[in-house]
Amino acid sequence: GRVNIDKAEFPEYARRLVEFCSLCKERNVSYMNREGYAPGWFANSHLYTISKTNPWFNTPEVTKLIADPLQALSGRLPDAQKETPQGIVMLAKGFAGGQVSPDCGWMRENAVHAVILRRPSSSFGMVQGMLTLRKTPEHEVKMILKGIQDEKKDDTARLEILVNGKSIYQGKTGFLKDSWTQQTFLIPAGLLTEGENTITIRNITADTEKDGLCGVGFDEARNYYWGWFMLEEVLFADLL
Structure with missing residues (x-):
């Protein structure tokens, strides 16, 4: 997950995450469609928020991620x-x-x-x-x-x-x-x-x-x- 990634590795990490999302969309991989799974996985592993849309790879946030991963993932760690x-x-x-x-x-x-x-x-x-x-x-x-x-x-x-x-x-x-x-x-x-x-x-x-x-x-x-x-x-x- 993103919590393990340093700055030097970040571009490659982003590319791999986009590759995963793109392949799931292309092949209609639906196992992450069960309620709450995809949003929870993106939030906990990648600090990225997506909406609860079915299928998950058609959410606006995933579309944005595929189009420009570095910009989409540029947010900070949560501030609490x-x-x-x-x-x-x-x-x-x-x-x-x-x-x-x-x-x-x-x-x-x-x-x-x-x-x-x-x-x-x-x-x-x-x-x-x-x-x-x-x-x-x-x-x-x-x-x-x-x-x-x-x-x-x-x-x-x-x-x-x-x-x-x-x-x-x-x-x-x-x-x-x-x-x-x-x-x-x-x-x-x-x-x-x-x-x-x-x-x-x-x-x-x-x-x-x-x-x-x-x-x-x-x-x-x-x-x-x-x-x-x-x-x-x-x-x-x-x-x-």
């Missing part, structure tokens, strides 16, 4: 950061990637927009967001994640955090399995800068199953109901 007395909060809806849960009521009374990060082989193992700052912080910054993890056992899930491409943490999530909690990670001084900063969170939990000769072809090939964690928000403390 807000300033609070505690610092800058990035909500889950501001991250691209992962498995979106727009009305998550897991282990809580009030439903929220959350994102699930499953093990890397699932294709739902990473999210990325853009933190925009008015000035460069001169000090170490606390990055506080609010989340919950695999309900089957504690400490099964592992995560990695990258700030502007540099890894600042790899290890246990620290989240509980039966309640939403906050975990604090430290961003060293000098990593965050004025303007846009890329924040990447990855699930790095190892699989236990062994691949066959053809690798993992279908969701059924692995059990992705363990080793996951969910995020509600990320707070960057004392940045105002």
Whole structure:
């Protein structure tokens, strides 16, 4: 998906996406016509919004994409950061990637927009967001994640955090399995800068199953109901 693409790879990525859309249109590939599938796939994997038209490849947005892919895909990552007395909060809806849960009521009374990060082989193992700052912080910054993890056992899930491409943490999530909690990670001084900063969170939990000769072809090939964690928000403390 687009969340994994850097600037140098972007033109080729756009060309390949257009090739996929064009071939589906030419050959009337309709498996993505089931309600909500195509719009969800474009939104979650490619940060691109299309309308609910059947067939999906006849939507005005897909027509625009095929005609001028670089222009159509030039939009930014979602902007869902807000300033609070505690610092800058990035909500889950501001991250691209992962498995979106727009009305998550897991282990809580009030439903929220959350994102699930499953093990890397699932294709739902990473999210990325853009933190925009008015000035460069001169000090170490606390990055506080609010989340919950695999309900089957504690400490099964592992995560990695990258700030502007540099890894600042790899290890246990620290989240509980039966309640939403906050975990604090430290961003060293000098990593965050004025303007846009890329924040990447990855699930790095190892699989236990062994691949066959053809690798993992279908969701059924692995059990992705363990080793996951969910995020509600990320707070960057004392940045105002």
